[in-house]
Amino acid sequence: MWLSIRSRLLTRDRLSRLGMSTETSCCLCQSGEETHLHLFFQCSFSRECLSRLMQWMDCRTQHNDLHQLVNWIGRNYKGSRLKRQLYRAVVSALAYRIWQARNDMLWNQNRISADSIVREVRYVVKNRIQFVGRMSSFDKEWIDAL
């Protein structure tokens, strides 16, 4: 019990110290103020991941703001249901992974490459999307080829 209280205090201490020293700058690209808007996806690092994943899915939207992107997928995208699910899965997996990468960098000084993030998101999403239920053979081929 004592140990857990102590480690909690240490964590708090670390939090405030690190929080003060990295208050504004983004730890993924070392430039720019770290805001929600910056991380998703104005940041050069997260934007690179996003554009590579967009290319992978053959998705040509110009949106690179998380909010606009989610809106576009939900309302304005006119393609197949499967692609919509795929886009949605990629955007949410990427946002989650970027946030994890940011924390890992901030707290553990552990830097992950854009390559690894893109690879992980592709892997997770491809596995997830194969279990969305009935799929036409055309859709299935398309997913298999990804």
Ligand SMILES: [Zn+2]
């Ligand atoms: Zn950044």
